[in-house]
Amino acid sequence: MKMNTELFDRIFTKVKPLLRSGRPGDYAHIKSVYRTLVRLCENEKYPVNFRVLISAGILHDCGFGFLKKEHMHYFTGQKKVVAMKKVIGGLTLAYIPVCLHEFQFSDQEIDDIKYIVRYSDESVLPMENPSLELQILHDLNLYDRFLPHRLKILNTLYPDPVKRRAVLEDSLKYIILPTFRKKAEKLMKKITAKF
Numbered sequence: 001m002k003m004n005t006e007l008f009d010r011i012f013t014k015v016k017p018l019l020r021s022g023r024p025g026d027y028a029h030i031k032s033v034y035r036t037l038v039r040l041c042e043n044e045k046y047p048v049n050f051r052v053l054i055s056a057g058i059l060h061d062c063g064f065g066f067l068k069k070e071h072m073h074y075f076t077g078q079k080k081v082v083a084m085k086k087v088i089g090g091l092t093l094a095y096i097p098v099c100l101h102e103f104q105f106s107d108q109e110i111d112d113i114k115y116i117v118r119y120s121d122e123s124v125l126p127m128e129n130p131s132l133e134l135q136i137l138h139d140l141n142l143y144d145r146f147l148p149h150r151l152k153i154l155n156t157l158y159p160d161p162v163k164r165r166a167v168l169e170d171s172l173k174y175i176i177l178p179t180f181r182k183k184a185e186k187l188m189k190k191i192t193a194k195f
Helices: 006-021 026-043 050-059 062-066 069-074 083-101 107-119 132-146 148-157 161-173 178-193
Strands: none
Touching (some): 006 026, 006 062, 026 050, 026 132, 050 083, 050 132, 062 083, 107 132, 132 161, 132 178, 148 161
């Protein structure tokens, strides 16, 4: 079933300046995540709240756009500062209600989106029964690392192919859902053949 994406297109347009001013690759990453989530919801493969899932996917990395370029080096690169999750996460979580009230999201939907965004970048989800929406965004974040637009960034961050492979293998082992794991495994075989 074809989904009406007008609402999500408006949200994406609103956060586009933040994504473009954030880390290199954030805009391409979020655009890829957004398109993939729309396809998943159109296929009705998973019984999810698509308003919550797609909105969380669009907003989950927008906090980097609030940083000035000269401060970005504190939060990106091979050695991420532990404070990054607190600072960027705090900026993102504070922005979500401001952004989404404009689009008539309920307080419950906003709370659900904040919950998903808060944990979506964790390698291992810290709860026993995460929502399906959280599992999907978590896995899609990891899976996206295997796609060409993210591999370019990975190649820059990790010029050593052994280290690059280790980062990808680490990402692969934390993918929860079989659909994303199988796709990532296929891409991993293609990628490692080039090492």
